[in-house]
Amino acid sequence: MAMANGFASINNGVPDEESITAPLLHLRRSTSNNTSQIAIVGSNPCPIESLDYEIMENDVFKQDWRSRSKIQIFQYTSLKWCLCFLIGTAVGLIGFFNNLAIENIAGIKFVITSDKMLSNKYTQAFFIFAAANLGLTLFAVSITAFIAPETAGSGIPEVKAYLNGVDAPAIFSFRTLLIKIVGSIAAVSSSLNVGKAGPMVHTGACIAALTCQGGSKKYWLTWQWFRFFNNDRDRRDLVTCGSAAGIAAAFRAPVGGVLFALEEMASWWRSALLWRAFFSTAIVAILLRGLTDLCLSGKCGLFGTGGLIIYDVTSVNISYHLRDVPPVLLLGVLGGIAGSIYNFLLGKVLRLYTLINEKGTTYKILLACTISILTSCLLFGLPWFAPCHQCPPGATEPCPTIGRSGNYKKFQCQPGHYNELASLFFNTNDDAIKNLFSKDTDTEFHSLSVLIFFITCFILSILSYGIVAPVGLFIPVIVTGASYGRLVGLLIGSTSNLNHGLFAVLGAASLLGGTMRMTVSLCVILLELTNNLLLLPLIMLVLLISKTVADAFNANIYDQIMSFKGFPYLETHAEPYMRQLTVSDVVAGPLRVFNGVELVANIVHVLRTTGHNGFPVVDEPPVLYGLILRSHVITLLKKKCFLESPRLDVDAVDRFSASDFAKQGVGYQDRIEDVELTEDEMEMYVDLHPFTNSSPYTVVETMSLAKALTLFRGVGLRHLLVVPKTSERQPVVGILTRHDFMPQHILGLHPMLERSKWKRLRFKFPLWNKIF
Amino acid sequence: MAMANGFASINNGVPDEESITAPLLHLRRSTSNNTSQIAIVGSNPCPIESLDYEIMENDVFKQDWRSRSKIQIFQYTSLKWCLCFLIGTAVGLIGFFNNLAIENIAGIKFVITSDKMLSNKYTQAFFIFAAANLGLTLFAVSITAFIAPETAGSGIPEVKAYLNGVDAPAIFSFRTLLIKIVGSIAAVSSSLNVGKAGPMVHTGACIAALTCQGGSKKYWLTWQWFRFFNNDRDRRDLVTCGSAAGIAAAFRAPVGGVLFALEEMASWWRSALLWRAFFSTAIVAILLRGLTDLCLSGKCGLFGTGGLIIYDVTSVNISYHLRDVPPVLLLGVLGGIAGSIYNFLLGKVLRLYTLINEKGTTYKILLACTISILTSCLLFGLPWFAPCHQCPPGATEPCPTIGRSGNYKKFQCQPGHYNELASLFFNTNDDAIKNLFSKDTDTEFHSLSVLIFFITCFILSILSYGIVAPVGLFIPVIVTGASYGRLVGLLIGSTSNLNHGLFAVLGAASLLGGTMRMTVSLCVILLELTNNLLLLPLIMLVLLISKTVADAFNANIYDQIMSFKGFPYLETHAEPYMRQLTVSDVVAGPLRVFNGVELVANIVHVLRTTGHNGFPVVDEPPVLYGLILRSHVITLLKKKCFLESPRLDVDAVDRFSASDFAKQGVGYQDRIEDVELTEDEMEMYVDLHPFTNSSPYTVVETMSLAKALTLFRGVGLRHLLVVPKTSERQPVVGILTRHDFMPQHILGLHPMLERSKWKRLRFKFPLWNKIF
Secondary structure (H helix, E strand, C coil): CCCCCCCCCCCCCCCCCCCCECCHHHHCCCCCCCCCCCHHHHCCCCECCECCCCCCCCHHHHHHHHHCCHHHHHHHHHHHHHHHHHHHHHHHHHHHHHHHHHHHHHHHHHHHHHHHHHCCCHHHHHHHHHHHHHHHHHHHHHHHHHCCHHHCCCCHHHHHHHHHCECCCCCCCHHHHHHHHHHHHHHHHCCCCCECHHHHHHHHHHHHHHHCCCCCCCCCCCCHHHHHHCCHHHHHHHHHHHHHHHHHHHHCCHHHHHHHHHHHHCCCCCHHHHHHHHHHHHHHHHHHHHHHHHHCCCCCHHHCCCCCCCCCCCCCCCCCCHHHHHHHHHHHHHHHHHHHHHHHHHHHHHHHHHHHHCCCHHHHHHHHHHHHHHHHHHHHHHHHHCCEEECCCCCCCCCCECCCCCCCECCCCCCCEEEHHHHHHCCCHHHHHHHHHCCCCCCCCCHHHHHHHHHHHHHHHHHHHCCCCCCECHHHHHHHHHHHHHHHHHHHHHHCCCCHHHHHHHHHHHHHHHHHCCCHHHHHHHHHHHCCHHHHHHHHHHHHHHHHHHHCCCCCHHHHHHHHHCCCCCCCCCCHHHHCCEHHHCCCCCCCCEECEEEHHHHHHHHHHCCCCEEEEEECCCEEEEEEEHHHHHHHHHHCCCECCCCCCCCHHHHCCHHHHCCCCCCCCCCHHHCCCCHHHHCCEEECHHHCECCCCEEECCCEHHHHHHHHHHHCCCCEEEECCCCCCCCCCEEECHHHHCHHHHHHHCHHHHHCCCCCCCCCCHHHHHHC | CCCCCCCCCCCCCCCCCCCCECCHHHHCCCCCCCCCCCHHHHCCCCECCECCCCCCCCHHHHHHHHHCCHHHHHHHHHHHHHHHHHHHHHHHHHHHHHHHHHHHHHHHHHHHHHHHHHCCCHHHHHHHHHHHHHHHHHHHHHHHHHCCHHHCCCCHHHHHHHHHCECCCCCCCHHHHHHHHHHHHHHHHCCCCCECHHHHHHHHHHHHHHHCCCCCCCCCCCCHHHHHHCCHHHHHHHHHHHHHHHHHHHHCCHHHHHHHHHHHHCCCCCHHHHHHHHHHHHHHHHHHHHHHHHHCCCCCHHHCCCCCCCCCCCCCCCCCCHHHHHHHHHHHHHHHHHHHHHHHHHHHHHHHHHHHHCCCHHHHHHHHHHHHHHHHHHHHHHHHHCCEEECCCCCCCCCCECCCCCCCECCCCCCCEEEHHHHHHCCCHHHHHHHHHCCCCCCCCCHHHHHHHHHHHHHHHHHHHCCCCCCECHHHHHHHHHHHHHHHHHHHHHHCCCCHHHHHHHHHHHHHHHHHCCCHHHHHHHHHHHCCHHHHHHHHHHHHHHHHHHHCCCCCHHHHHHHHHCCCCCCCCCCHHHHCCEHHHCCCCCCCCEECEEEHHHHHHHHHHCCCCEEEEEECCCEEEEEEEHHHHHHHHHHCCCECCCCCCCCHHHHCCHHHHCCCCCCCCCCHHHCCCCHHHHCCEEECHHHCECCCCEEECCCEHHHHHHHHHHHCCCCEEEECCCCCCCCCCEEECHHHHCHHHHHHHCHHHHHCCCCCCCCCCHHHHHHC
């Protein structure tokens, strides 16, 4: 197949439908093969290990299952709960200290700059501000580019792809975890318009993946109990819990975290998982609450009483009536359009940045520095255009605020006056959001200032995401959306009796809905942020509308990034044209089959010349015995339990234990090149029967692709055997893998479908694509 | 099979693994066959139609799919959204008027009784109170028993079973809907300790099922567009949305409703469904808000400003610390134990009541009347034992309250005094909950009173659920739990600085967690009820603990009721022993197979002598062609498109349209007895090929039952063909249906598993079972 271009060397030049590598599907259009589209997958391209939820029913595993005692089952269950507890605790602690670090670093920066400005040393203030930002950005980008390029970006697409069965290389290593945490702190503190929620999700997932790799010999944790977690299902369960805990820690939104994991991240969901994720986020919530209480006494430096980003808009009685609905509808529609434009532009910018980043580390760093300097200039420069306003006499807060937090920033104004733009620009994003969401501030901001802030945020957040550092999208979208909402509120003016803080919340909801396209989870996250349930009906309305509008134009931002990175993400829904194709229309390539008792030399030859991860095992007379995994065959070869003559090996099961075949750590795989065999051994035989999954799922060749996808996706398969309709021919005609369901693959084989009526309905703007 | 006892007449005496009837699995222990275990399924036993999410790939459907234009796809999508809108609107309106009616009827009753008591006519007051209650109960029970016995109970188990693929007879008819609404209003108004949330869920589901039956000729809606909804998937999707809307309307908890549908109701869940359910509940929320606003002006009689049950415990700053955690843990553990005892006792009482109700309608009515009189006596009598207290001087509400709502009831006390027990007993459940949840009332109630109230509620709610009327469990559990929580709060006293209203909320959470065993959805429902997000960590903690504790003893209440009613509910998880069995261990009974071109007489004979719903179609030489559904065969026979000689019928597809084979309404099925054929026709042939699903899912006979269940459950199948390992024998060895996965069936075939180590871990108390 033409697709396996860059990695043919792994497969010794033989085409293969399975060893899909991350940047591959997309790289067809790319020019160079040794550098990738996006930094995260570029530095370490290795085959992606696919998910497998199928119960492997070979004799060894059956034996193992039968020998499990009640105590072992109890061990397993209690350990799983302990791991959830551990994950919750670790993520909660990291989330808290992450925030503490950001608030303090950014805080000190703002305090020093403000002090200089108070003594009228404006140029000096600017240079300090810009230098601090540049230094922090440089640090974040350098550690990312040199140590762990796979940590660039938010990490949500990678984790989502992992939960769908695509293992991007090195996303869950200890190195990744460390760089993600440190890099994210530096990047967010550097006043770039980037978020920390995405990195927190990746951090949570990383912690979860690492805790359940205790069985792996690479880490010092080789406790016996961990052997139960050497399988896909448990690992993915825990990673789901980890990502839920991540959102819970980032937004202090435990229920929102669970729903986020459910709605956006997880591809397979079970009720038990809901409960477990809920447990992890409960731990996070309790921990955060306790630690924030500790900080109330002022021991946390500049962290103050803020306590993570909790925007308490509890104005006890918000009243709204039927006549407030039309402006809210308008807000939703416009937010949806803005969201889809945001996604479109972000995609284009990512494409451009990839071209730049591909040229080498120097270019990556230069790009990030440019963005940092641009950001510093805008943040420091734009407030000068805003006029100074007199402090309102009855303000509930001190005005102007000297220091870092607060609604009224003095900036360059005389005492007793404040600069409204500085209140937004010259603050951390969290504080800007807090200011925009705050009630009783309808007179503080004016439409021109908010417009300037909105446009700047919109552009900066698009420009900042693509740099090679651990940065997220959530917070930038919220701050942009909030300013958009305030703007709408200001323009509508007195025709609506909703206050502008409420408009800001609804604006944030609409832009989030327009870019992320979630519903329930965003709704709950926003409710938990604002702590006011009375907003619920309006937020629901806005989210529904903006998602519907935006869905008419393009896909959600994470799906877009995933497809851009070339992850073979398996959708739940079949594309309409899949009902027009049968399974045999997409199965291609020569099928490699093993005999039940096979010559070692044959096995080695097949393994060396193909990259397939599963092989049908066929007995004489031609009848399908089952399916054997590549990794299991390699284990067999390593153990060298060979037979002199071709016969059944009845006591083979006793020479192996299930742990010999346990799944390796994420991204790690045994290779056939590492197996060394003598000439004599090559002439011997192996009885594959005891190690073959004797009851693989099969479909008949006339089944439609859509129906096969239902099975493949519903059960969570890695291989699906295709059997012939009539039994006269060979007992198996092909293997379906994830790759065969990818639209790119199918449309490549059947190009006429591209123009058929069986495509999903969506508005298209070919002109736009030409311009950008 | 010995199981098909009561309904052998339908199958003409031939055993059958498929036509499972609702009360069947359980009736093995029952003595009589013509009366059923529980009223709801007893009056109208008819075969259950199972769910089928499989894409039927026969030539007719393929043709239909190919001919669909883009406009039709657009029609389908927009109609589906319109239906969601309709469902939301209808459920919102019904929920509101339901509440309005209950508040007014119960309100008038309490006002009249109070008036009599003010003029010291206590005996008269009691008789008015008791008579009103008796009358309302009698009305509710009579209409239920005589018109629609299937509406008895909460309806949640029936809807949950339906969403799992079990169609209990007549649960979604127009008659059911009407009786459910009217009966629930009467039952709740009659001061029985019963809830309205369960009936609201059933109402919502009913409305959803009825709206998408527009294509059915039984109803006046035969609009062409509705033909797209003649399939299982869409119907079940809408019923899920309906049940979410039901909870949203009952508790004014839109997000909680979605989560309830997700966590408790739905067996198959897709992301698109989340969005659609969210839309329905958003409509409900907006509608309720608007209607409640209308009532604020006082036009809704005694409905007042209450506005559904919204218990606003917004005490702006709840502070709790580490030392408050131990009492909360204790609360959770005890709540879990209490919940499992509740479930155990409720099961026993239901069993007893069934024996009584089986004796006839008179007994049903007598039973309900006894409960009503008992309830009236307790509610009116117990407050006399409580001492009168002086009204607190600084009370925020008028004390004593004359009328229906309020914290301080005068009852028999002198002016200026209140009776604390009357505040709880002599109120609607909603008001009692409101009083228990209210803050700043720590001194109002005393531990003895609360203890009396708790015990009475606990007993009454268990005794009331089993009567033949549309009554729910949610509210009784909340009120019982709230009193339990207050009691714990009172006993702990000043060692904790949590206020007692908060303890009541946590108590309600713990008992709900202990009986219903939900986590996220209960958490969100409680948050939406109490409107205070600061409670979140504590509620999460309590729910997790109480669920864990209770799960160690027995199953959740709805599952218990479902298994008691004999619904063959298909669990997601395989029982441990299912990994020890292969598929061929449970497939039994003679397999009936059709030839590709079959004699009409043969078909009629097979259909008349078996009740199977699917038949393998086999071609010569023995090769499996596919699977044909009973209903499709009957349609073919009705159309009489027969052939003179056994040959392929190439243009058969053109004589049929897909709508000929469309799924009938819920619970409705064509019967072979209604097909009349002449002798000549019996000697003719039918070509089954164009109507046969040519790509059914198959499993190999050596597959473990657990693995087959994963496929069966994961994809949502109704039939699963079992093929032989070697191809020498017949091409198909059996059909697996839902029934074959039922623990009762499997343990019946393999009794030794009952005592094996492959059973789920759970504490058992054989002694208890002997006593009760």
